[in-house]
Amino acid sequence: MEYQQILNTINSELSGISNSGEVATYIPELATISPKKLGMHLYCINSGHYSFGNNEERFSIQSISKVFSLTMAMSILDDQLFRRVDVEPSGNPFNSLIQLEYENGIPRNPFINAGALVISDILISELKNPKKDFLDFVHNITENNSISVNQKVFISEKECSFRNAALINLMKSFGNIKNDIEEVLDFYIYQCAIEMSCKELATAFMVYANSGKKLSDTTQILSEQKTKRINAIMQTCGFYDEAGEFSFRVGLPGKSGVGGGIAAIHPGQYAVTVWSPPLNPKGNSELGMHALEKLTTLTGYSIF
Amino acid sequence: MEYQQILNTINSELSGISNSGEVATYIPELATISPKKLGMHLYCINSGHYSFGNNEERFSIQSISKVFSLTMAMSILDDQLFRRVDVEPSGNPFNSLIQLEYENGIPRNPFINAGALVISDILISELKNPKKDFLDFVHNITENNSISVNQKVFISEKECSFRNAALINLMKSFGNIKNDIEEVLDFYIYQCAIEMSCKELATAFMVYANSGKKLSDTTQILSEQKTKRINAIMQTCGFYDEAGEFSFRVGLPGKSGVGGGIAAIHPGQYAVTVWSPPLNPKGNSELGMHALEKLTTLTGYSIF
Amino acid sequence: MEYQQILNTINSELSGISNSGEVATYIPELATISPKKLGMHLYCINSGHYSFGNNEERFSIQSISKVFSLTMAMSILDDQLFRRVDVEPSGNPFNSLIQLEYENGIPRNPFINAGALVISDILISELKNPKKDFLDFVHNITENNSISVNQKVFISEKECSFRNAALINLMKSFGNIKNDIEEVLDFYIYQCAIEMSCKELATAFMVYANSGKKLSDTTQILSEQKTKRINAIMQTCGFYDEAGEFSFRVGLPGKSGVGGGIAAIHPGQYAVTVWSPPLNPKGNSELGMHALEKLTTLTGYSIF
Amino acid sequence: MEYQQILNTINSELSGISNSGEVATYIPELATISPKKLGMHLYCINSGHYSFGNNEERFSIQSISKVFSLTMAMSILDDQLFRRVDVEPSGNPFNSLIQLEYENGIPRNPFINAGALVISDILISELKNPKKDFLDFVHNITENNSISVNQKVFISEKECSFRNAALINLMKSFGNIKNDIEEVLDFYIYQCAIEMSCKELATAFMVYANSGKKLSDTTQILSEQKTKRINAIMQTCGFYDEAGEFSFRVGLPGKSGVGGGIAAIHPGQYAVTVWSPPLNPKGNSELGMHALEKLTTLTGYSIF
Known part of the structure; x- marks a missing residue:
């Protein structure tokens, strides 16, 4: 799978979307972040790291x-x-x-x-x-x-x-x-209030894509069965009252934060993260949702 | 995968469970069905049909x-x-x-x-x-x-x-x-009010496990993308207010009916159906839920 | 009590209020009524009839x-x-x-x-x-x-x-x-769909102001105790989710209709009705509410 | 009106009622009060004080x-x-x-x-x-x-x-x-957490029965119009989600507390209070509700 090429396509498509989302303001300190920030990072089990934009800049994971x-x-x-x-x-x-x-x-x-x-x-x-x-x-x-x-x-x-x-x-x-x-x-x-970059979050979420094990040293962080259950909860509950929409359009387990980050996984394949601060009315990153929908459309694969 | 052996194990385990569910009575005609009915049918993309019990007897699919x-x-x-x-x-x-x-x-x-x-x-x-x-x-x-x-x-x-x-x-x-x-x-x-057997339902649901195509003649019934979307909706909404529980315990897209039937799929792998009329308080087949949880536990595979 | 003088004052004050209400349109036939219609009728136990405007024109009592x-x-x-x-x-x-x-x-x-x-x-x-x-x-x-x-x-x-x-x-x-x-x-x-005029409604509601008896011939329509209870229900429930506001501002038991009519009573004193089709957002006659608030303010009497 | 006689009748009738209410326990200190306490006090504008039972013992007015x-x-x-x-x-x-x-x-x-x-x-x-x-x-x-x-x-x-x-x-x-x-x-x-007796509460509530004035020296505590409005709010909102029932059965403005007290007034007539700690499921004094219903039934008068 040519993940870097797909990420490049997503990057150029996102620049053409007028972002109608709004940066969260109810936590004043979050309101100071530039709405222009945009980063994406995909960590593949087999072939390593792909990314674009501000993927190494830390943000509030919320x-x-x-x-x-x-x-x-x-x-x-x-x-x-x-x-x-x-x-x-x-x-x-x-x-x-x-x-x-x-x-x-x-x-x-x-x-x-x-x-x-x-x-x-x-x-x-x-x-x-x-x-x-x-x-x-x-x-x-x-x-x-x-x-x-x-x-x-x-x-x-x-x-x-x-x-x-x-x-x-x-x-x-x-x-x-x-x-x-x-x-x-x-x-x-x-x-x-912990801060992590897209790259760091993708590394952390690799555990959920890799049956509960760290990829680096195969330490079992959580049993395989419990990992599946967390993934299931991410699928049905990871996006507040937009969980169905995310499942419908993206088809991956994931979790969003009001800092504008989204982390998602394809079990056995990859962990992927996006960061763009402006949120849609349901509280999820507007461009982040677009980016991940584009990802599963272009790869042709989701968990369904 | 030794599906028939797994189904046999499920069959013997189910007989040991005291079924506290109740047959739906709000449709009087459904209340006449024997609560003892029990059938299961798994239709594998690669290896065909496995079953036990009343898997060829028709029931109300609701x-x-x-x-x-x-x-x-x-x-x-x-x-x-x-x-x-x-x-x-x-x-x-x-x-x-x-x-x-x-x-x-x-x-x-x-x-x-x-x-x-x-x-x-x-x-x-x-x-x-x-x-x-x-x-x-x-x-x-x-x-x-x-x-x-x-x-x-x-x-x-x-x-x-x-x-x-x-x-x-x-x-x-x-x-x-x-x-x-x-x-x-x-x-x-x-x-x-349509009536189908577990076997017939499993054949019908093969379309959703097989990217929208019939397995027999590869006719495309629905596009691959739309099929994924239906599967996503089954995952998040297929079991009323027990959808999260089913996703958590079973980890497959599926749909239940008050006739006591449940149909579920593992994309790319199989379609599976169970029928047992007594329903749990949320309106889903009590033994059906157990059977499918057992299935993904014994196979070790779900979509997560 | 100089009721006619009070009604005259109300009449002239109402003409100065810009009516922001809207005639009910969900029943198409009601939408054809002129929003300018305005009538009021007070029927006093001791001193008879007082009125102004379209008080003898029938409207849908709803x-x-x-x-x-x-x-x-x-x-x-x-x-x-x-x-x-x-x-x-x-x-x-x-x-x-x-x-x-x-x-x-x-x-x-x-x-x-x-x-x-x-x-x-x-x-x-x-x-x-x-x-x-x-x-x-x-x-x-x-x-x-x-x-x-x-x-x-x-x-x-x-x-x-x-x-x-x-x-x-x-x-x-x-x-x-x-x-x-x-x-x-x-x-x-x-x-x-019954149609009555303000005058007719005031006559009908005299029963509730007069302990359950018709004023003309003292026939007991409903027992005194049951009449009190209907009055109590009118007080707490007569104006949908604006019952508290009406009780607070007007202080009389009453009942409104989407035809723009309101009937209210002061037990032992009078029955009073108003008709003005435009409704406020809660579904009660906008001018009707004003008129009755003015009435109890000018008389200085309510049930409280 | 023979108020003392009426109160005596109420007193003897209450003793015949099996009290199924329960003393509030969510405030531990209130749970220590004897459920047997029972007092009633009526303060008439024209004829002074009537009472029975523990009417001079203080309780938590809540x-x-x-x-x-x-x-x-x-x-x-x-x-x-x-x-x-x-x-x-x-x-x-x-x-x-x-x-x-x-x-x-x-x-x-x-x-x-x-x-x-x-x-x-x-x-x-x-x-x-x-x-x-x-x-x-x-x-x-x-x-x-x-x-x-x-x-x-x-x-x-x-x-x-x-x-x-x-x-x-x-x-x-x-x-x-x-x-x-x-x-x-x-x-x-x-x-x-203030404590008052039935007698003290009846004296306090006389203000609401007497158009906002103290009876002793006619000091105006609150304007007559605002007093009417408080009475109106008591009528529609004084008993939580049992306000309609109280209005229906008793027909007086009033307010209850989880200490088991109820204060009510008949404008221009009297203020009345009851105290009995056991509460009905809606959180109002069970015997208190009975006593006041009996009062307006026996006098034949309510605000309706």
Whole structure:
């Protein structure tokens, strides 16, 4: 497969699209990023790295971090984990409280904010040094110890996290948060504020394309069965209330973040990431969606 | 892959499970079916047919028919089709009116009742003899002209279709039904009342496993791209508000019906069907779900 | 109390208000009425009739008829009636299906469409000649046998009653409609299509201001206790999701209709009606609301 | 009117009712109150005090305090107040977040928790010493300076106010809370934790029965028009999602609290209060509801 040629085609096509998306502004620090940033990186199991644009520049991974925290939680706990968070698509915006109230504080899935807050709560109960352990995990799967949190984004996000505070308090009232509310919120935002480049994210997501193993040294990060399950949740829940559209148009498991990043995988084939900050109305990178749709159209392959 | 051996293992395991599901009773005629019925049929692209139990006995395909009607509509119309029905998981029961009211009469996807009613309305507008054309389509993809509608089920279902009548009337009030309400309801129920065996359904679903082509004569029933899209919709929306669970546990695109049937596919590998009438609380065959989870566990393969 | 002087003041003030409301168009025949029509009529227990404008011109009473049908049902049945319809404000638009689905087909109150359809169903079960008996009831309380149904409105409304058909079908699916769907819908629309003038409506509503008795001959139409209860329901549920606003600004029990009419009462004092076709966004007569607010401000009296 | 005789009848009838209600347990300190407590007090404008039972024993007024805080806010601000809180019945439980999310952080009315939290936020902005000023207000209208906050209840309630914290955070995310979240919550709970007896509450509520004036010295606490409006809000919104039922059965404006108290008024006639801790499923005092229904049945008078 001539991946570099395909990426070049995508690059030139994207330049012709008028980007009607808008950079997320509810976290003030994110609003300062240039909307022109554009990078893509494909890491093939068999043939290595392909890329264009700002693929080595770090950006705020935001909700993409939810995949890493779920991986950590699933590596520690068995199916009992899913008594506290479901695996169903929500059909609602990422920060909605409505289903949570109807459904007694059990979030629909681990990739909406409520679900990721529960996962954070679980990790706080299970880990000795949650923040350090989380960062170590990211360092391990990327083999890159320079990845870290952007303190400005972390502080900026903490100052405007009222909606997340509402979600935790609501779940606490139902008994589905065990630890201190401030501590859970702090740890959750810490994960969101990590910065990675497209290249680093593609390396991290190779684990999900490679049956749970690192490609470099074949360390098993997560069992093959659990890896498949994470991929399944990415497929049905990775894009908030646009998960169906992404599955329909792109046909790959993936996860987006409001920093404008999207990571996706083709099991057994490759991990791919895109970064373009302007978001469509559903909160997903507008050009990122186009780029990935183009990718599976041009390669002719998706998981379907 | 020793499929027959795997199916035998599934068969013996299922006999040990106490089936807590209940046969659908809201269509009186379906309530007369023996809850003991159990059949499974796997049709492999490379190596043919495997089965056990009542795999050649016909049953009411009910909502599985929604895949066929969507296929017909997509073969006639382009993306304009999706202005009248979305492709997002609903996160709600199959016959819910709630989202429909909030979302101006546009159903979430073609596999909930509201969406299938819109597809029926579209087919009535596009086809000369909707019922005959629909049955011809089923005869064509199965190469079996004896498949037909169970008149008792058809009549029984018509007599208790108040919820579906509510859905059509609500959509009509939003302008999303163009034809006569009685005609749409009649055609919709006609499709549901078709009877097929596991073997016949597996043959029909081979089209979706085989890139849109019949396996027997390589006729292209639907383009490869559109076939992938139907598979994607089955993945995210094929099991009502249990789509995430099915994706998580089984990892294959599929579609269930309240007659107790489930059809699923592994693209490029096989089509598989199960039939066991008792349904779990979400309306999907209880043993059918178990059987398919067992299948992808024992083979070690799913689309993820 | 100088009621005529107060009405004159209201009349001149209304002429200075720019009416931003819009005449209901979803029933085509209603859309033909001149938006300039304006009439008001106050019928005082002690001192008789006061009025201005088009107070003797008949208009479509629409939902105001729901008060009469509830009165008939309550005169026949005891509290068992309220097992099939509740008495709580809905907090939702008049034709919403959402609560009905969540609440198993039991409408919130008899003054939203769903509730009035249940009342119609009950009357069909209880009355020999529902339409005739209903019209006789209206003739009786107004002592005016010339009141009748506008056939054009009746036919026009039947042709576009998809939303009401959705409501009945949904309730039928829950078992809360006993009679034939078409018959219930037909009887319901018949009641809505009755035409009365402000003067006639004020005479009819005198029964509710006068402890359930006709003022002319003191016939007891409904017991005093049941009359209080109807007044209470008018207070909390008479204006769809604007009931609180009406109670807050006007402070009288009342009922509005999409024909632009409003009837209200001050128990022990008077019945008052207004007619002005343009509706505010909540579906209540815009000038009618102003007129009644002005009335209780100028008199200095409301029930509070 | 022989009020004492009527109260005696109510007293003896209540003893015959098996009380299926349950004392509120979500505030642990409230759960320690004896369910046997029962008191009633009627304060007539013309003829003074009538009572039975524990009418002089203080209890936690809880949500009844919402009437006092609204009175203070309305005495300071004009209709602009109602841009931040509506006056419509909610049709939902008292602590629901659902409507708040759909309706952009504007609570339905000042008597559900979300609305009272907004009122608290407003009073913090407007008052120099919110807590002291609030208590002074209660002392003024009751002419009793010994009324104070129960510190145990205050602390107990603060420790389990996750649902209220969720509400404030959600409204803050919509910009409808201006002050510090902890400060608003603290002031809100302070009001709820005030203790008053039936007699003291009846004296306080006389203001609402007496056109906004204290009966003792005719001081105007709130204008007559604004008093009517508070009464109207009590009528439509005073009993959460049982407001319609209370209006239907009792026919008086009133307000309940989870401490088991209910205060109600008949404008121009009397203020009446009941206390019995066990609550019905909607969160209102079970015997309190019976007692007041009996009262308007036996007197033959309500506002309707």
